[in-house]
């Protein structure tokens with residue numbers, strides 16, 4: 001028994017309305033997630049397209065095809081925004097362009113339902129493939145979610161591919177003049193469409209929750225100004241790395257860095273300029289460190305770097321590279337260009353009985369204090385007692 005096409009169209013439209021309401025509420029509650037706005041918007045655009053189908057004729061069917069294919073475009077664009085984590089430019093331009101191209105094609109072939117359906121099916125298959133590809137390019141760690149997305153869009157593409165082939169090759173569909181006349185193939189499409197809309201909105205909710213979790217984790221572990229680790233996250237990871245270094249007798253060093261005369265930068269150029277300098281220094285660190293090193297904004301203008309598998313000599317070398325290069329980094333603060341310097345204190349686990357992270361950092365702090373005393377813009381290694389050695393003297 002083949003279900004009545006008009007009933008299926010209405011059920012699909014109602015399913016879409018229910019999903020749209022859910023997604024609109026979710027997008028209102030999670031305004032920072034741009035993608036869900038597009039997903040909600042895309043599904044919303046399906047509704048007039050589907051209703052148009054229900055009430056045509058007398059309405060021309062080709063307009064419904066244009067509306068529905070735009071809805072797929074918006075869903076893809078939402079997925080793209082999700083991949084990049086922000087709104088993507090040129091949305092309306094691309095949409096207008098596609099609208100014109102597809103609209104012209106549908107308009108030109110409006111007298112042949114067969115050709116119109118073939119074009120529509122081919123566009124949907126293309127949309128499914130690019131939307132699937134976006135998720136693959138995201139390199140999601142949640143394999144099950146990726147699989148669910150690929151299966152959902154893959155099934156949708158398969159159904160439309162079958163539709164395309166039937167209309168292209170099967171003589172039974174060559175002369176059809178209404179969807180009701182081809183109800184056996186159209187019924188499958190509508191039934192799958194209902195499952196697709198439910199599945200799609202469910203996965204959108206999961207994607208949104210995942211992004212919110214990631215944002216929360218980031219907020220809990222990162223300094224918002226520099227995006228380096230915050231102190232708590234740094235201490236948690238460093239404590240583990242220090243224990244491993246001791247257990248496997250591996251070298252490990254710590255650099256404590258403090259920007260010189262930072263107060264005067266703030267006083268002369270303003271707090272905003274000071275913030276830019278802090279961000280520039282964080283970027284500078286990122287360019288000099290390995291992926292396995294940990295860097296953290298430890299306090300106001302103080303930074304700490306933990307270097308696993310790095311002995312004192314290598315740490316010295318790196319410290320000097322960072323310090324030397326920093327004084328040459330041009331800091332473009334509004335209308336002025338200024339140069340800043342940094343003082344660095346070093347300590348290493350190889351230097352005796354620093355058993356806990358606090359001990360190591362305290363030693364690096366003593367060395368840093370000495371570097372400041374000796375005139376700033378220099379690196380200093382912690383040594384027992386007063387035997388503090390300056391290995392670089394820079395004016």
Ligand SMILES: Nc1nc2c(ncn2[C@@H]2O[C@H](COP(=O)(O)OP(=O)(O)OP(=O)(O)O)[C@@H](O)[C@H]2O)c(=O)[nH]1
Nearest residue numbers: 258259260261262263264266271272274275300301
């Ligand atoms: N712009 C900005 N300034 C900050 C921030 N956190 C701390 N500061 C400022 O950093 C300055 C630190 O000044 P001091 O501790 O006197 O040190 P300094 O001027 O760098 O001098 P030395 O360390 O002795 O070379 C203070 O003026 C703080 O207000 C921040 O997030 N943004």
